[in-house]
Amino acid sequence: MKRLVFLLLFVSGFTQAQSGLFEQANEAYANNEFETAIQKYEEILENGETSVAVYYNLGNAYYKQNKVAPSIYYYEKALQLDPTDKDVQNNIEFARNMTIDDIPVVEETGLGKSVNKLISTFTYNTWAYLAIALSILFVLFFLLYYFSRKPIQKRLFFGIASVAFLVGAISVYFAFKQQEIQFNNQYAIIFAEEAAIKNEPDQRGEVAFTLHEGTKAKVLEDFQGWVKIELANGSQGWIKNENLKKL
Template identity: 75%
Template sequence: MKKQVFILLLFLSTLAQAQNPELFEEANNAYANEDFETAITKYEKILENGETSVAIYYNLGNAHYKLNNVASSIYYFEKALQLDPTDEDVQNNIEFARSTTVDDIPVNEETGFQKKFNSLISTFSYNTWAYLAIALSITFVILFLLYYFSRNSLQKRIFFGVAIFVFLLGGISVFFAFQQQEIQFNNQFAIIFAEEAPVKNEPSPRGEAAFSLHAGTKTRVLEDYQEWVKIELPNGTQGWIENNYLKRL
């Protein structure tokens, strides 16, 4: 039931976002004909109109991958995952794109309860958690009305018990939605777009370059200072990089 509710909400959300189906179809046809540059132009036009969806970002990522634009490919796959972290097609394709990058940076893995908790929250985007909370709230109201108007004592107990359970699930969904939103707000990420970008120990052209990053590498944004950005890599290494070397997610 939970999966069916999620699919329905995702379908309705997609319908609400896909307000220019003709342009989307033209972009898809261009992609099918291997005219990837035209496809990219049309997909980006849809984004300029303020419309977003997993499908648009996913197709943009694929089109750029076909043109060997690794950084752009990873960027749009990441944008798709922000909307739906559970999409297996996006997950698989972004791994292919990442395998072509130069930098191989180990990740400091989380352990214990925090890892399980963050993994559970990341199951859905904060929008999906919010939609789920709304659906559960509506279900709670229906169950409460059935409980209130039921004359059978057994049915009243059943409706009341299920209503309380649904209410608790709704509260958990709201909590997870806020937690996921906070995680995304406090954890700003960017993709390196320069072929080679020096990372320095201080935000200054005269600063010493500690190491270099290459196109497609994902970094966490910690701080801004004039035209410089302080970043952190998955292994915890930090440094300063010029703002024009990266593109924020």
């Protein structure tokens, strides 16, 4: 019991300390002391605490200093936690306008585009919670259907239970698909002011194209200090590991 009390006190003290750091960082930001704010926000992250607010504020602090790559990086980190946050979505567009590279996006078409857009509406955790809630709803209305004596009520309860089961099953599928997207599709932000992208993972390889800070790329493969990336337009190449930061 004493160990439990000690643990609770430790967690409480740790949370208060983190809250204090966050308030100090916000105050520094409000006073245009962006370096101090950045230091304190990053200290929170180093202590193992992550949140949309910390990533968002950190992105804002870097944006105020015209540091394109880190601002976009932390906005992207915030969107990983909550892809529906409008403030982050708006600010990351401002930051992207500061980048040099104009990479055209190959748009999806048809049903696949609509499904992927629907899946990206929520995080996989939200889809999972929705599936659990609908499962409970299904059980509740199925029991009401089973014990009901009136035909009209039985049809109503059965219909609601069926819809809850169907939508719950879809939510489970979307949860796994969103998890697959987030964990299997790794991205990175170019941090080098200018980086040569090679056709092969070799310093003597031919330069395929050049990228600049702030550009987002999909990570395909790691090989002996090199990373194979793919851009939104489908272009691929190898970049030195130190020239980018993985999300």
